[in-house]
Amino acid sequence: MDVALFPKDPSESLLAALALAGIHPEPVDSLESVTQSRAAEWSILIVELGDEPMRRMRHLAGIAGDSGLPVLVVAEGDHLDLMSQVTGVSDFLVTPVNPVELRLRLLRLQRASGSEELIIFKDLQLNPLTYQAHLDGAPLDLTFMEYELLRFLVERQGRVWTRDQLLSKVWGYDYFGGARTVDVHIRRLRAKLGEERASWITTVRSVGYRWG
Amino acid sequence: MSKQSDYVLRTVQERGIRFIRLWFTDVQGFLKSVSISPQELETAFDEGMTFDGSSIDGYARRQEADMLAVPDPATFQVLPWRREEQVARMFCDIVTPDGEPFGGDPRTVLKRNLQRATDAGFTFYVAPELEYFYFADSGPEPKVLDRGGYFDLTPLDVAQEYRRATINSLEQMGIPVEHSHHEVAPSQHEIIVRYTDALTMADNIMSFRLTVKEVALSSGIYATFMPKPLEKHDGSGMHLHLSLFRGEENAFFGPDRASGLSTTGEQFVAGLLRHAPELTAITNQWVNSYKRLVAGFEAPIYITWGRNNQSALVRVPTAKKNKPASVRAEYRSPDSAANPYLALAVLLAAGLEGIEHEYELPAEAPGNVFELTAAERSRLGINRLPETLSQALDLMERSELVHRALGDHVFDWFLRNKRKEWELYSHHVSRFELDTYLPVL
Numbered sequence: 001m002d003v004a005l006f007p008k009d010p011s012e013s014l015l016a017a018l019a020l021a022g023i024h025p026e027p028v029d030s031l032e033s034v035t036q037s038r039a040a041e042w043s044i045l046i047v048e049l050g051d052e053p054m055r056r057m058r059h060l061a062g063i064a065g066d067s068g069l070p071v072l073v074v075a076e077g078d079h080l081d082l083m084s085q086v087t088g089v090s091d092f093l094v095t096p097v098n099p100v101e102l103r104l105r106l107l108r109l110q111r112a113s114g115s116e117e118l119i120i121f122k123d124l125q126l127n128p129l130t131y132q133a134h135l136d137g138a139p140l141d142l143t144f145m146e147y148e149l150l151r152f153l154v155e156r157q158g159r160v161w162t163r164d165q166l167l168s169k170v171w172g173y174d175y176f177g178g179a180r181t182v183d184v185h186i187r188r189l190r191a192k193l194g195e196e197r198a199s200w201i202t203t204v205r206s207v208g209y210r211w212g
Numbered sequence: 213m214s215k216q217s218d219y220v221l222r223t224v225q226e227r228g229i230r231f232i233r234l235w236f237t238d239v240q241g242f243l244k245s246v247s248i249s250p251q252e253l254e255t256a257f258d259e260g261m262t263f264d265g266s267s268i269d270g271y272a273r274r275q276e277a278d279m280l281a282v283p284d285p286a287t288f289q290v291l292p293w294r295r296e297e298q299v300a301r302m303f304c305d306i307v308t309p310d311g312e313p314f315g316g317d318p319r320t321v322l323k324r325n326l327q328r329a330t331d332a333g334f335t336f337y338v339a340p341e342l343e344y345f346y347f348a349d350s351g352p353e354p355k356v357l358d359r360g361g362y363f364d365l366t367p368l369d370v371a372q373e374y375r376r377a378t379i380n381s382l383e384q385m386g387i388p389v390e391h392s393h394h395e396v397a398p399s400q401h402e403i404i405v406r407y408t409d410a411l412t413m414a415d416n417i418m419s420f421r422l423t424v425k426e427v428a429l430s431s432g433i434y435a436t437f438m439p440k441p442l443e444k445h446d447g448s449g450m451h452l453h454l455s456l457f458r459g460e461e462n463a464f465f466g467p468d469r470a471s472g473l474s475t476t477g478e479q480f481v482a483g484l485l486r487h488a489p490e491l492t493a494i495t496n497q498w499v500n501s502y503k504r505l506v507a508g509f510e511a512p513i514y515i516t517w518g519r520n521n522q523s524a525l526v527r528v529p530t531a532k533k534n535k536p537a538s539v540r541a542e543y544r545s546p547d548s549a550a551n552p553y554l555a556l557a558v559l560l561a562a563g564l565e566g567i568e569h570e571y572e573l574p575a576e577a578p579g580n581v582f583e584l585t586a587a588e589r590s591r592l593g594i595n596r597l598p599e600t601l602s603q604a605l606d607l608m609e610r611s612e613l614v615h616r617a618l619g620d621h622v623f624d625w626f627l628r629n630k631r632k633e634w635e636l637y638s639h640h641v642s643r644f645e646l647d648t649y650l651p652v653l
Contacts (some may be wrong), residue, residue, distance in 0.1 A: 082278065130226050131219050139227060141290040143386065144219040180337065180457055180537075184408045191383035 003106065004028050004042040006070075006117050007050065013076055014048055016024040023106065031059055034069065041129075043110050043118075045069045053079040060088055070100035070109040086162055119201070121154050121212070124193075140192060147170070153211035154200065215632070216285035217257045222253020224250045226299065227261040227290065233301040234261060234281045236482050237318050239270030239622055239629070240497065241551030245301075256283050260307060270625045271306075271316045279314060280307045282503075287415055290386035293426050298299040303415050314455065315621035318553035322414055325557040325617055328564055334456040334463060334568050336560055339390070339407035340417060344424055345441055346371045346399050354441045356399035359435065371433075375401055375648060376425045385423070387416045396510065397445035407453065409632050410556045417450075417552040419585055421589035439496070439547035440503040447504030454559065455540040465536040471573065472519065472528055472539060478573040481517055481541050481568045484559065485574065488515050488525060488545070490611035491558040493604035493630065494618075495546035499637045500601050504547055507582055516577030517593045524577055525597070545597060553616065554626075561617035600632045618650060 003017075005025035018025060025046060028034055034045055050054050053075065060071065070090040073083065077094050085142055091105055119126040133140040142150065152170050153161070156186040161169075163182040171181065186209055190198035201208045214326055224232065232253060243356060246263055248256060255261070260280030260379035265272035271279060272309045283302035290300045299484060313320045329336045346353035357371050373395075389633045390404040403424075421437055428435035440447035456463040458475065464477030485600045489529075496505065504511050510522065519525035527542040546555050565571075574593065578584070598604035605627060608614050 090535045131222050134228050141292070141384065143286060143288060145286070147219070147388065180460065181409070182411075184406075187388045187406055188386040191388040192386060196381075201419065 002026070002044075004034055004045045006031055006034070006045065006047050007056075009047045010074075011095075017097040017099045017102050021103040021106075023103065042069060044072060044106055046072045046074065047075070048074040049079055049082070053082055057082045072105060072109060078126075092194045119151060119154050121157065124154065124197075124200075126151050126154060135193065142192065146189055146192070147184060149182075150189055153209070157212045158210065160204050160207055160210045166208065170179060184189070214285065215242070217287075220257075220288045221253060221524075222292075222405075223288070224253060224268045227298055227561055229290065229298045229300050231297075231299050232256075232283075233291075233299060234304045234371075235301050236281055236304045236306055237418060237553060238268050239316065239318060239378055239549065239554075240552075241318070241418075243422055243550070244268055246576075248527070249443070252611045255287065256281075265314075265316075268631065271314075278309050280309065281305075282307055286457075288505050289385050289419075291497045292381045293423070293430065315619045316625065317343060318551055318622070319411075319414070319559075321618055322411060322553040323621055324619070325560050327532050329560060332564065332567070333458055335344055336410040336556075337407045337455045337457060337540075338413040338556060339405060340413065340501040340552075341402055341404045341449070341451040342394055342417070342420060343400060344435055344437050344439075344548060345397070345404045345448060346374060346401065346428060347349065347434045347436060354436075356442075358399055371399065371401060374427055374433065374435075375403070377431070378424050379403065381423045381427060382420065385418060385497075387518045395446070396529065396637075397442060400446065400448065407455075410560065414552040414556055421563075422547070423485060423514050437548040439498060439501045441547050446447055446509045448548045449504070449544065450491070450546045450550060452546055452559065452633055453545045454480075454543060456563075456587075461525045462536050464539045464541070465531075465631070467536070470532055471576070473541075473573075477528075477539065477541065479566040479571050480563035481528065481566070482571035482573045483563045484541065484543055485515055485517060485528055485563035486571060487558075487565065487611070487613055489595070489598055489604075490607045490614050493601065493608040494543065494558045495543075495550050495555045495605065495613065497601075497626075497630065498547075499601050499633060501547050501550070502547070502604075505545065505597055505599075506597070512619075513597055514577070514581045514589070515597060516581055517541075517573070519580070521577060521581055523582060525552070547556075554622065557616045558614055561613055565613055600634075601630060601637075603633065605630055 003025040005027045008027040008029055017165040047060055058111055062144060063064055071088055074088050074097060075092055075094060080094065083089055090109055093102060093105060119128065119157060125134045128151060131140055133147060133150065149170050167184045186201055190201055200212060204210055229250060231247045231249065236250060238244055238328040246261060248261060252261065260282040262278055262280055264277050281304040283304050287303040288300060290298060303319065305319055306335035308314050322375065328338060346357050348357060369390060375392055379392060382389055390406050392401065392403040395402045405420065408416065424435045429494040437448055464473050466472060466474030466477055471616065473481065494500065505513050507513060512523060512525040514525065516524045517526040517528065519528050519530055521527060523543055529540065529542060531539040534565065542543040542557060552645050577594065581589065598607055609627055
């Protein structure tokens with residue numbers, strides 16, 4: 001599990017609980033560094049409110065949603081009323097932290113966000129749970145079938161697929177549009193990926209298509 | 213809830229989309245739009261959105277005003293030209309409150325005709341060449357932006373930037389462009405869109421026209437699809453490249469025949485030629501459309517076909533070697549102000565009629581039909597397309613084929629509406645008459 005931890009110098013008790021839970025987080029200097037471009041490296045962000053709860057919650061509100069990462073907040077019981085003010089908080093723990101609870105909550109968050117399944121190719125990122133695609137951090141507007149075709153190809157890099165195979169695996173075998181549908185969608189995907197990245201989809205002459 | 217609608221609902225939520233525009237088309241091909249909020253989306257998928265049909269040209273009389281727009285989730289697309297405020301669109305099918313497909317909806321008309329092709333084992337593919345003009349504004353006198361000609365480069369082609377921005381927007385919407393260039397007339401441009409199935413293409417042509425106009429608007433100029441805005445120059449056509457596929461096989465591919473077409477292909481083209489006069493009112497629906505279909509310009513006026521003959525109504529481009537998929541028929545009379553749903557519906561109906569009744573393809577037209585005398589043309593059996601909207605309507609009114617393809621509702625309304633347009637035009641005293649008659653009569 002790749003967990004980002006903020007602040008860089010959390011409390012001793014949290015560090016001890018993490019160690020007992022078998023979690024080895026990477027401390028980060030700033031919440032800003034956990035934005036789009038680096039978000040792919042982590043599956044969860046832990047934020048300890050510590051002795052500056054207001055400041056950190058405001059800070060968190062500023063970046064919440066940018067990263068798309070689930071956020072677990074560790075707070076003192078006195079600061080729990082702050083939780084209702086920020087939408088970007090996925091779950092919270094009250095100090096003192098129970099290591100077993102910490103581990104279970106992290107696993108639950110990971111499963112719920114589906115971050116285990118993020119599909120990444122260079123600067124292309126696909127989230128099968130939310131159906132969202134990002135290219136160089138910017139959302140890519142795809143139709144459902146474009147998304148399904150893209151995901152199918154990216155997940156199976158390097159393998160050549162015939163039009164009929166793609167038709168039966170992506171569209172379902174009884175789709176009436178015929179094999180040309182595949183060509184049409186490949187062109188639309190290439191158009192949306194843009195000139196520089198269009199070559200990620202290779203046309204294999206008289207066979208079909210390959211990703212990468 | 214289907215996977216497609218689920219995808220749309222999730223995307224709307226994830227992307228923070230504020231409005232969803234439900235698009236549909238009136239009988240004359242004007243794009244109509246109802247905006248809904250994300251909260252209404254699920255209801256729209258399940259039940260459709262109610263709107264007042266009597267406010268749409270050609271839809272309903274007062275007493276049967278309620279209509280439902282049911283969005284097609286496969287057409288969901290975030291609009292690329294409104295980045296600051298996320299807006300998406302979907303094309304809709306129109307149904308009556310009883311849930312029946314509404315006969316006045318052009319998209320429904322095309323779907324019904326496509327079903328005939330599907331039943332015969334065919335998929336209908338289309339690629340259009342769309343021409344249009346950029347003018348300085350939408351005022352009564354067209355002001356051109358340049359004096360450029362065909363394939364002109366900068367600095368004459370000042371509109372190249374607008375065209376590039378348009379192509380970027382089109383590609384972001386999943387409408388791949390084959391190529392684009394400056395056309396023959398000053399300020400005229402052409403964008404060739406890559407083939408796709410006919411329903412998607414009709415949707416694409418609607419999106420295309422809006423995109424061209426939106427990009428022009430945001431650049432402070434005006435784009436128009438008026439068929440013939442400049443008297444002394446070519447008008448704006450919409451050549452349609454048509455083909456039928458049986459699965460992965462091009463049903464038009466006939467390499468060992470002189471025409472380059474299979475029997476099916478020849479029969480389809482024969483159908484287009486035989487029924488061309490009666491369907492021209494649909495492919496060329498405005499008074500102004502017939503100012504484009506005159507001698508001396510690139511537009512076809514005689515009902516002929518040829519392999520590489522630029523004056524023919526139907527051109528069968530010589531296919532590249534070993535590229536059976538590219539064999540097609542190019543139908544050259546439609547203009548870019550036609551209703552794409554109805555135009556494709558009647559063209560498909562004409563072609564299928566040719567296949568069903570095994571029409572014989574007439575002889576290929578000689579070099580340039582324009583140079584023949586009237587007597588020579590009549591000996592060769594070469595007829596002319598209708599010369600005015602009024603003539604085209606007379607021919608359409610007698611056409612069983614067009615009636616069947618359009619259905620009662622659209623057929624009747626279209627004739628009524630266009631007769632009225634012609635009547636209004638007949639009252640008009642033109643500049644030509646004043647200049648020619650006033651000094652001498």
